[in-house]
Amino acid sequence: MASVRVALLGCGVVGTEIARLLDEHADDLAARAGAPLELAGVAVRRLDRDRTATGIDPSLFTTDAAGLVSRDDVDLVIEVIGGIEPARTLIHTAMERGASVVTANKALLAEDGVGLHTAADKHGVDLYYEAAVAGAIPLLRPLRESLAGDRIQRVLGIVNGTTNYILDQMDSVGSGFAEALEEAQSLGYAEADPTADVEGYDAAAKAAILAGIAFHSPVGSGDVHREGIGDVTAADVASAKAMGSVVKLLAICELSDDATSVGVRVHPAMLPRTHPLAGVHGAYNAVFVEAEAAGQLMFYGPGAGGAPTAGAVLGDVVTAARNRVGASLGPRGSWYADRRTRPMGETVTRYHISLDVDDRPGVLAAVAAVFAEHGVSIETVRQRVEGHDDAELVVVTHSATDDALTATVDDLDGLDTVRAVLSVMRVEGE
Numbered sequence: 240m241a242s243v244r245v246a247l248l249g250c251g252v253v254g255t256e257i258a259r260l261l262d263e264h265a266d267d268l269a270a271r272a273g274a275p276l277e278l279a280g281v282a283v284r285r286l287d288r289d290r291t292a293t294g295i296d297p298s299l300f301t302t303d304a305a306g307l308v309s310r311d312d313v314d315l316v317i318e319v320i321g322g323i324e325p326a327r328t329l330i331h332t333a334m335e336r337g338a339s340v341v342t343a344n345k346a347l348l349a350e351d352g353v354g355l356h357t358a359a360d361k362h363g364v365d366l367y368y369e370a371a372v373a374g375a376i377p378l379l380r381p382l383r384e385s386l387a388g389d390r391i392q393r394v395l396g397i398v399n400g401t402t403n404y405i406l407d408q409m410d411s412v413g414s415g416f417a418e419a420l421e422e423a424q425s426l427g428y429a430e431a432d433p434t435a436d437v438e439g440y441d442a443a444a445k446a447a448i449l450a451g452i453a454f455h456s457p458v459g460s461g462d463v464h465r466e467g468i469g470d471v472t473a474a475d476v477a478s479a480k481a482m483g484s485v486v487k488l489l490a491i492c493e494l495s496d497d498a499t500s501v502g503v504r505v506h507p508a509m510l511p512r513t514h515p516l517a518g519v520h521g522a523y524n525a526v527f528v529e530a531e532a533a534g535q536l537m538f539y540g541p542g543a544g545g546a547p548t549a550g551a552v553l554g555d556v557v558t559a560a561r562n563r564v565g566a567s568l569g570p571r572g573s574w575y576a577d578r579r580t581r582p583m584g585e586t587v588t589r590y591h592i593s594l595d596v597d598d599r600p601g602v603l604a605a606v607a608a609v610f611a612e613h614g615v616s617i618e619t620v621r622q623r624v625e626g627h628d629d630a631e632l633v634v635v636t637h638s639a640t641d642d643a644l645t646a647t648v649d650d651l652d653g654l655d656t657v658r659a660v661l662s663v664m665r666v667e668g669e
């Protein structure tokens with residue numbers, strides 16, 4: 240059987256591991272794909288770096304990525320450069336030339352998943368991106384294929400390793416934010432620009448991809464309500480601990496009860512320590528899926544890092560190569576349901592609110608009145624006396640719309656007896 244010729248775009252954390260595994264497992268990969276996978280070229284940004292350690296034949300390196308994807312002898316392109324451009328143009332060129340594409344690029348898929356799938360359909364090639372969401376965890380294929388007969392109702396996940404690592408270090412060893420971020424970077428989990436991780440952009444891109452697949456509707460990064468972990472304080476983590484919870488950055492994709500709209504959001508939230516996602520430590524990822532027939536499913540594993548991510552990329556490479564050998568194609572993009580994404584204000588959620596208040600008669604009644612005014616029901620109130628006339632009030636609410644909760648917090652902030660709103664965080668997982 241003629242070999243499947245592979246072009247690798249990008250030779251960074253993930254690309255280096257892909258090249259290594261392609262070489263190390265060549266015989267097994269050939270047997271599984273039905274043809275040898277042969278590296279046709281590796282696009283890099285600079286040729287003057289010493290890459291002997293990669294073991295890649297030096298004659299394969301080129302700085303001309305556009306030229307590489309335009310070559311007639313390339314059957315399959317692996318894109319691990321990241322970012323929108325030039326990745327998007329390179330992928331389109333590859334498809335126009337008839338090459339199948341495997342990418343780990345969530346930013347691009349979340350920006351233009353529909354456009355990329357449309358191009359793949361038009362040119363009769365495959366487009367796979369399992370590594371783009373939750374790294375090594377098999378997730379997109381199960382959602383797209385194994386659950387194709389079910390109705391997914393909710394996806395709740397920890398999909399960013401860097402922020403989970405940081406929050407876990409803050410919770411377990413009391414690390415400072417900067418120190419934990421540096422560790423995550425040195426371990427190869429963080430994006431080139433860690434703001435993408437810390438501010439939730441990376442998780443939002445993954446949430447958009449997940450929601451699109453789960454609900455068969457076009458969802459882009461711009462449809463995702465996004466809050467990062469930049470404002471999570473040691474006091475928030477301690478407050479969560481005091482009520483038997485832990486702070487996690489969650490990606491939540493929900494179908495409305497009438498199945499006409501989807502809500503997609505990424506924000507820090509308090510989760511009870513008894514929840515399975517609370518036990519996800521370090522840079523690990525986990526995704527909870529609730530489906531009508533299947534019930535609850537949980538996918539768990541390494542969500543970042545060179546080798547795990549490369550493993551997921553190669554799974555797609557073998558599948559795409561096998562399809563080529565068998566002259567078939569994998570599943571296409573599916574957006575037929577075309578559901579609207581609803582604004583965050585309509586989301587029904589719960590809040591944990593911590594207030595610094597005067598400790599004198601009538602304060603609790605005034606605070607409770609603000610909740611009542613907005614129709615927000617209180618589940619628990621805890622009070623800790625701080626000084627002779629100073630107390631911390633911690634209120635956990637029942638479910639209410641995010642709009643009502645936001646308005647409640649605004650009004651609490653305006654009360655004379657409230658000295659400061661110390662922390663506001665959503666509560667999930669009960």
Ligand SMILES: NC(=O)c1ccc[n+]([C@@H]2O[C@H](COP(=O)([O-])OP(=O)(O)OC[C@H]3O[C@@H](n4cnc5c(N)ncnc54)[C@H](O)[C@@H]3O)[C@@H](O)[C@H]2O)c1
Pocket residue numbers: 248249250251252253254282283284285302304318319320321322325343344345346370371374427428429430431542543544545548
């Ligand atoms: N690192 C992870 O854990 C991980 C996990 C899942 C997905 N991803 C995704 O994989 C992709 C790659 O991530 P990474 O961690 O390997 O990043 P990286 O920064 O280590 O590697 C990217 C490489 O691409 C090169 N590059 C940039 N522009 C180029 C161009 N025009 N031509 C040729 N090379 C070019 C850079 O020099 C760099 O070496 C990204 O889309 C990322 O989001 C990474």
Ligand SMILES: N[C@@H](CCO)C(=O)O
Pocket residue numbers: 371373374398399400401402428429430436441542543544
């Ligand atoms: N920066 C990402 C890599 C995986 O997409 C993370 O920390 O999870």
Ligand code: NA
Pocket residue numbers: 369370371372373374375376377378379551
């Ligand atoms: Na994955």
